[in-house]
Amino acid sequence: MKWLLLIPLAFLLFDTPALGIAAIVLYFVVQWLQKPQDAAPATQQFRQEGQEQLTPEDLENLVLLRLELQNLEESGRIDTGQLKKLAKPVMRCAGNI
Numbered sequence: 001m002k003w004l005l006l007i008p009l010a011f012l013l014f015d016t017p018a019l020g021i022a023a024i025v026l027y028f029v030v031q032w033l034q035k036p037q038d039a040a041p042a043t044q045q046f047r048q049e050g051q052e053q054l055t056p057e058d059l060e061n062l063v064l065l066r067l068e069l070q071n072l073e074e075s076g077r078i079d080t081g082q083l084k085k086l087a088k089p090v091m092r093c094a095g096n097i
């Protein structure tokens with residue numbers, strides 16, 4: 001689809017060079033403005049403090065973290081006090097759903 005616009009711009013460039021160059025520059029500026037700027041995946045975006053809406057990936061990570069903490073407690077690597085201390089922030093985040 002883009003090449004359909006570039007062909008008339010190329011003919012315009014050969015016919016009247018100044019107008020053709022201006023049209024090509026305008027075309028690329030419009031294309032650049034239409035692209036999302038600095039679009040990062042949702043998994044790499046950091047939450048700001050006070051932001052309460054969690055994504056499904058956040059909830060999945062909280063569940064996996066809670067399960068891993070339970071497995072560590074069951075295997076004896078951490079005691080119940082450590083489990084409560086470590087799980088408290090996880091449950092607080094999960095409580096903001």
